[in-house]
Amino acid sequence: MKRQFIKDIKTGTQVDDVFYCSRRDVRERRDGGAFLTLELRDKTGFANAIMWDRIEDALKCVEVGGFYRVTGRMGDYQGKAQLNVNLIYPADKAEISRDDFIAASRYDRAELMTELRGFIAAVKNPHLRGLLDAFFGDAGFAEKFSLAPGGARVHHAYLGGLLEHTTLMARLARSFPEVYKEIDGDLLMTGLILHDVGKVREYVYDVAIDHSYDGRLLGHITMGYEMVQDKLAGMKDFPVELGRMLLHIILAHHGQMEFGSPKTPKFAEAFIVYFLDNLDARAAMFRETVEKNPNAKWTDFQQYLETNVYIPDKPA
């Protein structure tokens, strides 16, 4: 079991523990030699690390996706924590425990799944309901859906993150057809529940959360499209237009092409899924940012939120 977690390591602390390597870059020094920069992680966060000297052995053994025992000292570079590495070598299998490297949703996964199944049961259109049942009636798929993270780093990067993200979006979506009578509530709910289904395959999360091989090459929008398309191909009576609209919701859910969607939303249900996806992701980013900065009034600039986050005083 680990003793030193990234979130708690203070500047000046001597470090000797196991970390997951999520980035590895060899850079050139001014004198022509090489140095190594790394990103290390555990379930509490990321640390930038740097190794200046005697990097030859490290170069031979350190790869992205591996677990390493690292010794060094936590330093500071331009006001940011940076681990100065003396020694890094592959960790023993016995030293690697999933609980040290993957955090879990604060919600009970079984309860969330029951709630999500309630939303599925409320879908009246028999074709859409049949499609959802084709996914969630498969116990192996349901297990993967309830375990998968919702992201690798920016938000919901923990076990159960996908299920939490999807279920909270479904709670928010419930009221839309009541307020806007023209909305097809069944299409909205089905598209919403399946919008990130590709994340079941986009990530690996057996010992640490990272992108899978296919996830890196294809991404969850394409993979989700494929998964739904495969199911639709086996449902001969499924209305063609409804199927196209559902696939469009998946393709358009990132809203803009620069965020990975090949199409922008072309009808209201697709726009609402994009909107709720963005809303829930940002709400989670604010929450996670506050949790990671317990002693600050203002955080560093948060790239994805495009601002420094203000942290209110806790009530006494």
Ligand SMILES: [Fe+2]
């Ligand atoms: Fe997504």
Ligand SMILES: [Fe+2]
């Ligand atoms: Fe999403």
